[in-house]
Amino acid sequence: MxxxxxxxxLLIRHIVIGMVLLLVGCGEExxxxxxAPVAPIKPGTSVKLRVVHATNPRLPRFSPDHLRxxxxxxxxAVWKHYGTFVEFxxxxxxxxxxxxxxxxxxxxxxxxQSIYDFKTGSGDARMLADGINRTLTERNTKLKDALAxxxxxxxxxxxxxxxSLSDALAAAMLERLVQWRQVAAIDGxxxxxxxxxxxWVYWDTLGYGNLQYDLVLTNQLIASAEYYGVDIxxxxxxxxxxxxxxxxxxxxxxxxxxxxxxxxxxxxxLTMKLREGEQYSEEYAAELAGxxxxxEIGHLLFQFGHPFGQKSCVMxxxxxxxxxxxxxQIDVAGCPIGSRPEMKAGAIPPSYNLTWVRKLNEQASKx
Numbered sequence: 001m002x003x004x005x006x007x008x009x010l011l012i013r014h015i016v017i018g019m020v021l022l023l024v025g026c027g028e029e030x031x032x033x034x035x036a037p038v039a040p041i042k043p044g045t046s047v048k049l050r051v052v053h054a055t056n057p058r059l060p061r062f063s064p065d066h067l068r069x070x071x072x073x074x075x076x077a078v079w080k081h082y083g084t085f086v087e088f089x090x091x092x093x094x095x096x097x098x099x100x101x102x103x104x105x106x107x108x109x110x111x112x113q114s115i116y117d118f119k120t121g122s123g124d125a126r127m128l129a130d131g132i133n134r135t136l137t138e139r140n141t142k143l144k145d146a147l148a149x150x151x152x153x154x155x156x157x158x159x160x161x162x163x164s165l166s167d168a169l170a171a172a173m174l175e176r177l178v179q180w181r182q183v184a185a186i187d188g189x190x191x192x193x194x195x196x197x198x199x200w201v202y203w204d205t206l207g208y209g210n211l212q213y214d215l216v217l218t219n220q221l222i223a224s225a226e227y228y229g230v231d232i233x234x235x236x237x238x239x240x241x242x243x244x245x246x247x248x249x250x251x252x253x254x255x256x257x258x259x260x261x262x263x264x265x266x267x268x269x270l271t272m273k274l275r276e277g278e279q280y281s282e283e284y285a286a287e288l289a290g291x292x293x294x295x296e297i298g299h300l301l302f303q304f305g306h307p308f309g310q311k312s313c314v315m316x317x318x319x320x321x322x323x324x325x326x327x328x329q330i331d332v333a334g335c336p337i338g339s340r341p342e343m344k345a346g347a348i349p350p351s352y353n354l355t356w357v358r359k360l361n362e363q364a365s366k367x
Contacts, residue, residue, distance in 0.1 A: 032354040036247060038254030040303045040345040041084070043337060047301065048087045049214040054099045056197060058185040060265040061219040066286040067091055070217070070261070073290020078297050081314045081332045086297065088215070096197045096220050102209035103202060107356055111201045116225035118177050118239075119192070123225060125170060131227040132235060133166035139231075139305060139348060140341070146232055148309030153236040153320060169235040173225060176238025180223045183268045191221050199224045200234075200241050203258045207248030208356060214251050214300065215293070216258040219265070232308060233317035237274060242292060242318070245299035247352040249360075255350035257296040263321045264289045274321040288323040291330075303349050305342030310335060315343060 041047065051071070055061050062070065071088045078086045116123035136146065143162055150165070154172055159165035183191045192198050197220050206216070223240045234241050243259035263271060264285040272279065280288065291314075298304045298315050307313045311326075312334030318326035338344050 031356075033351055034354045035349040035351050036254030038252075038350065040349075041253075041301045042345075043083045043302075045301075046085045046087070048089065049297075049300075050089045050212060051215045051217065052092045052094055052099075052213040054094050054096045054216055054218040054220070056096045056218070056220045058187050058189070058193075059191065059219045059221065059262060060186065062261055062265065062282070062286060062289075064091070066282055067217070069283060069286035070290040070293065073287045074293040074297065075290075077291045077294030077314065081294060081330070082298065082302065082337065084301065086301075091217075092213075096218060099206065099216070099218075100197065100202060102211060103205050104209055104360060106359060107205055107208045108202065110356065111205050114227050115199060115201050116227060118174065118225050119194075124227075125174065127227050128173070128225060128230075129167045129170035132169050132230045133163050135229055135231060136162045136166060141232075141306075141308065145308040145310075149316075149319065150232050150236055150308075169230075169232060173230070173235040173239050176236075177223065177225060178238075179270050180221070180238050180240070183221075183266070183270055192223060198222055199226075200229070200239075200244070201226050203241075204229065204244060204246045206258065207246055207251070207256050207352075208360065211248055211250055211256060214248075214253065214256050215297075216256060217293075218258065218260050219262055220260055221262040221266070222258075222260050231306065231317075233306075233319070237320055240321075242321075243296040245296055245350070247350045249352075249357060253300055253350075254352075255300055257293070257300050259289075259293055259296055261285075261289050264323065271321060276320070276322050276325070278322075278324055280324075288327055291327050292318065292323060299348070302337070302345045303347060304345070305347035307335065307340045307342040310340065313340070313343065 053067060075086055078084055116128050141162065146165060147159065154168050159168060181190060181192050185191045196202055200222050203222060223238060225239045242263055243257060245255050245257050247254065248256040264280065267279055295314055304315045307316050310316050311329040312331040314330045335343060341347060
């Protein structure tokens, strides 16, 4: 019986290998995802991060002086919460359009299928919910912690498992994303226009191009829906991402940060509602943005996760856009490094598509 089982196993193995070879022979490749072989730094290490400010002239932006406040606030928070001194380069300026131009065309084309097209209404809501569930599961999100974080912002927060919670998050995400389409830019046209600059998927892909920065600050509103990578805090805001840490082939840390300052500066009715009615002075907005940048730097340097619902943790995301509330509750004494699984270095290492990188390297070698 054992011999028969072994023969059956070998037969199935040969069939599978044959199918893979057939697919490759027909021009199809199976994407291979890997964790970047970059270890988190040790607390106390001094680092220098390269910074660029990518702007959209249609949207409010920080002045150079206030950008310096952002970085000074981040520097203080990184020292306070991680015991690490971070230095920043002079902030370079570029346009969002120029930044997007570095995305390799082949990677951009591959990523299009990951976008839930809410602008034309052709997205698949079932796939969206399944993608959220997959992300939460892969990140070992605990249902209890997820509910503690999301419950105040969901109509039905009595999910029995991550799958049903993901259904509720997807529904809330799409409902609130429609509201973001009503927000106007400085020129009176919708903030979410026909351009692709709001799409998180493309920002998440910048690191496959010739990106020469560790931190990308932007005034662009990043609000969208996609079939992968959606986390709880983004979903409940209507697909709004304040910041993300993503793979970068040109960074010594294996990743880079992109963060939008739009939610700190915009005073539209919807943003004000998600900020619980608060309007910040430009100086205080810069201070809050800097502290929140330290949250992303925690992902970048230490590969920390999200301790959802643990309000003293700097790595706990802000609920909705309540940055003042988040800022006033974080306390290093209540959430030191290593105190929770998500606060251990290497909890969420950056991942990348090895197939895409191989293709890019092959193309580069032929030039």
